[in-house]
Amino acid sequence: MDARLAAIRDTVLARNPGEGEFHQAITEVFESLGPVHDRHPEFLHGAVLERLCEPERQIIFRVPWTDDQGQVQINRGFRVEFNSALGPYKGGLRFHPSVNLGIVKFLGYEQIFKNALTGMPIGGGKGGSDFDPRGRSDGEVMRFCQSFMTELYRHIGEYTDVPAGDIGVGGREIGYLFGQYKRITNRYESGVLTGKGISWGGSLVRPEATGFGTVIFTNEMLKTRGLSFDGQRVVVSGSGNVAINAIAKAQTFGATVVACSDSSGYIVDEAGIDVPLLKEIKEVERARLKEYSVRRPGARYVEGGSVWDAGATVALPCATQNELDGGAAAALVRGGVLAVGEGANMPCMPDAVAAFQADGVLFGPGKAANAGGVATSALEMQQNASRDSWSFEHTENRLTDIMVGIHDACAATAEEYGSPGDYVLGANIAGFVKVADAMLAQGLI
Ligand code: NDP
Ligand code: 2IT
Numbered sequence: 001m002d003a004r005l006a007a008i009r010d011t012v013l014a015r016n017p018g019e020g021e022f023h024q025a026i027t028e029v030f031e032s033l034g035p036v037h038d039r040h041p042e043f044l045h046g047a048v049l050e051r052l053c054e055p056e057r058q059i060i061f062r063v064p065w066t067d068d069q070g071q072v073q074i075n076r077g078f079r080v081e082f083n084s085a086l087g088p089y090k091g092g093l094r095f096h097p098s099v100n101l102g103i104v105k106f107l108g109y110e111q112i113f114k115n116a117l118t119g120m121p122i123g124g125g126k127g128g129s130d131f132d133p134r135g136r137s138d139g140e141v142m143r144f145c146q147s148f149m150t151e152l153y154r155h156i157g158e159y160t161d162v163p164a165g166d167i168g169v170g171g172r173e174i175g176y177l178f179g180q181y182k183r184i185t186n187r188y189e190s191g192v193l194t195g196k197g198i199s200w201g202g203s204l205v206r207p208e209a210t211g212f213g214t215v216i217f218t219n220e221m222l223k224t225r226g227l228s229f230d231g232q233r234v235v236v237s238g239s240g241n242v243a244i245n246a247i248a249k250a251q252t253f254g255a256t257v258v259a260c261s262d263s264s265g266y267i268v269d270e271a272g273i274d275v276p277l278l279k280e281i282k283e284v285e286r287a288r289l290k291e292y293s294v295r296r297p298g299a300r301y302v303e304g305g306s307v308w309d310a311g312a313t314v315a316l317p318c319a320t321q322n323e324l325d326g327g328a329a330a331a332l333v334r335g336g337v338l339a340v341g342e343g344a345n346m347p348c349m350p351d352a353v354a355a356f357q358a359d360g361v362l363f364g365p366g367k368a369a370n371a372g373g374v375a376t377s378a379l380e381m382q383q384n385a386s387r388d389s390w391s392f393e394h395t396e397n398r399l400t401d402i403m404v405g406i407h408d409a410c411a412a413t414a415e416e417y418g419s420p421g422d423y424v425l426g427a428n429i430a431g432f433v434k435v436a437d438a439m440l441a442q443g444l445i
Contacts, residue, residue, distance in 0.1 A: 001027075002034030004044065012053040019102025021321055025109050025346060026053060028353075032428035035417045040436070046444075048436045055108065056089075057081040060101065061151040063129060065143045067136075077148050079127035081161055082108040085438035088159055089125030090115055090374060092166030095173065097132040104128055106321070107166070110345055111374070113431030114367040117406050120378035125161055127152070133168045145176035152177075153184050158191030158384070164377050165195045167320065170241055171207065175200075190384035194377035198389075203380035205395040206373075211245025211343060212396070213372015213403045214316060214364075218341030219253060220407035221362040221423070222314075227338065230254035235312035237261045238319030239282050239289045242343040242370065246316050248275045259310035261319065262289040266307035269299040311335045318343030326351030333359045342366035353424065360421075368410050368427040375402045 001009065009030045013023050030049075037044055063075040078101060081089040091111040094104075104126050112124030131144050155161060165174055174195045181192055190201035198204065205212070215229065222228050232255040236243050239260045247257045256272040267273075267289055274296055281291045293301035308315065308328040315337055317324050321344065329352035332340070339362035342348060346366055348356070356363045376399055383389055390398075406427075414426030 001031050002037065004037060005030045005033055005049065008049050008053075012050070016102070016105070019105060021106035021346070022102045022109065024322075024350065025106040028350065028424070029109075029113065029428050029432070032425045033432060036429055036433060040433075042440060043436050046440045048439050051439065052083060052112065052432075052435065053109070055080050055082045055105065056084060058101070058105075059155055063131070063144065063147050063151070065140070065147045067140055075129050075131040075144070077127070077129045077151060078104045079152060079155055079161070079163070080104045080108040080125060081155070082124045082126070083112045083435065084123035085435050085442060086116055087121035087123045088157075089161040090122035090164075090377065091124060091126040092128075092164045092374075093169045093173075093177075094126070094128035094166040095131045095133050095168030096128070097130050099128045099130045103321070107345055110367050112435055113428060114371045115374055116431040116434040117368055117409065117427060118371050118375040118378060118402055119405060120375060122162075122374065122378050125163075126166075127163055128166065128169070131168075133173075138172070141173065142176045145173055146180045149177045149180035150184065153181050156181075156192055158189055158381070162191065162377070162381065163193055164374070165241070167240065169195075171195065171197060191381050194380040196380070201380075201384055203376060203383055203395060204390065204392040205399060206376045206380055207241065208245040208248070209376035209399055210242045210370050210373030211247070211318065212249045213375070213399055214242065214246050214318070214341050214343040214369050215249035215253060216372065216400055216403040217364050217369040217407050218314065218316065218339055218362075220404055221339055221341070221364055224411070224421075225338075225362070228253065229314065232256075232314045232338070233258055233312050234314045234316060235259045235307055235310050236316045236318050236343075237266075237307050237323055237347070238317075238344065239278065240319070242373070243316075243318035244275065244278055244282065246318050246343050247273050247278070250314070250316070251275065255314065258312070259307050260289070261307040263319075264288060265290065265301055265303040265305065266310070267292050267299055267301050268310050269296060271298055308332055313338050315340045316343050317347035319347065320344055321346040322349050324348045324352050326355055328352065329355040332356075333361065337361055340364065341369040343370050345370065357422070357424070362421075363423060365424045365427050367431065368406050368423060371406055372399050372403050375399065
């Protein structure tokens with residue numbers, strides 16, 4: 001790492017002790033930025049990096065609610081409003097027992113650059129709670145969401161901060177959150193949240209957008225080598241919103257997706273995953289993935305273990321951060337993997353990324369490859385602002401154009417800065433320069 005940046009990085013890490021994921025995300029971005037600061041000394045003079053690493057605002061609050069047994073439960077709520085240089089804070093809410101301030105900060109920090117790459121007018125933010133929705137009834141989830149919004153509402157708004165979904169937050173949760181916001185404020189402010197239902201201000205393609213976008217981005221990488229998804233053997237981790245829609249799109253593009261996972265284990269289905277069955281089990285019944293192997297002839301379930309052992313020519317990690325380590329990367333490389341597209345945020349550990357890049361594997365980092373979700377959220381905001389709703393085809397065409405544009409911007413930036421094919425460097429520099437220019441123009445704030 002450039003010595004000037006290493007000094008800034010050390011100060012940032014010391015100021016944020018114990019936040020390992022945040023440190024990891026900061027370090028990865030800083031490792032790309034040396035050549036930018038050679039060309040743009042004004043960014044150093046303007047302390048852009050120091051300011052970018054300090055969230056504009058961090059909100060932490062108590063979320064009390066009552067479970068179905070009448071017991072009081074207490075969770076912790078977070079919203080980190082990281083950077084508003086390009087637009088209102090924008091980013092998802094994550095409900096998972098592992099959520100803490102460091103995780104929300106890493107996600108919010110990544111979101112700044114991702115949102116810049118989309119070309120849409122959105123700043124970066126993230127939030128969530130250590131609430132665990134697993135095994136909770138609809139009534140419990142509703143009461144939790146209502147309590148969460150009873151504090152969050154005063155911090156958000158269509159021109160201020162626009163949350164959406166992430167792990168553990170989908171259409172059901174956005175509905176309960178939106179209802180409570182409307183009730184408290186007495187405003188039908190559609191643009192305050194994205195990921196809404198179609199009849200009340202949602203956008204077609206938003207549920208599919210992250211997974212679809214990841215596949216579109218990865219396909220663009222493959223095309224640079226005269227390849228495509230057609231005929232590839234694909235493994236996807238996770239079996240939630242991003243994973244399911246990545247599986248669907250990869251198979252539409254002619255691939256066979258042979259495996260996916262949840263946090264308990266993975267399934268292998270050499271015939272190609274049956275997407276309607278997977279959706280029925282995961283989205284309608286909210287059951288465990290193991291159930292798929294019970295109902296699908298020829299499929300098998302592996303308790304625990306690593307889904308990457310199934311072997312793939314294209315790997316799409318779509319579950320969570322740091323889920324793919326150096327050992328799994330080495331095994332994928334030995335098995336002949338051609339491309340890796342991160343549907344999740346920071347799923348590949350640094351040694352895994354290094355292993356892929358050292359072997360010439362096409363590697364699409366999450367802040368570029370999974371930007372289709374937030375980009376389509378911005379399209380939802382556009383529709384809300386104009387009180388319009390677009391067709392599936394029109395919206396998907398916009399998503400495709402955006403993903404191809406992000407791919408091309410990352411590739412061109414990597415080339416311009418002397419590292420052709422390095423999408424990590426390209427994404428970090430292209431996203432950073434856009435935000436840094438806007439921050440300098442707006443003065444010392
Ligand atoms: P979902 O809640 O729909 O699905 C999450 C999936 O990941 C589940 O299969 C879950 O398994 C698995 N998972 C979660 N935590 C862990 C863990 N600690 N270990 C192993 N598996 C785990 O979330 P999404 O699909 O929305 O999000 C997946 C990833 O994509 C996240 O990194 C998210 O930040 C990122 N992302 C999401 C976007 C979106 O629009 N939703 C946009 C861009 C990125 P289990 O059920 O067993 O917990
Ligand atoms: O990580 C992400 O980009 C998301 N969870 C989507 C955020 C959004 O505002 O749609």
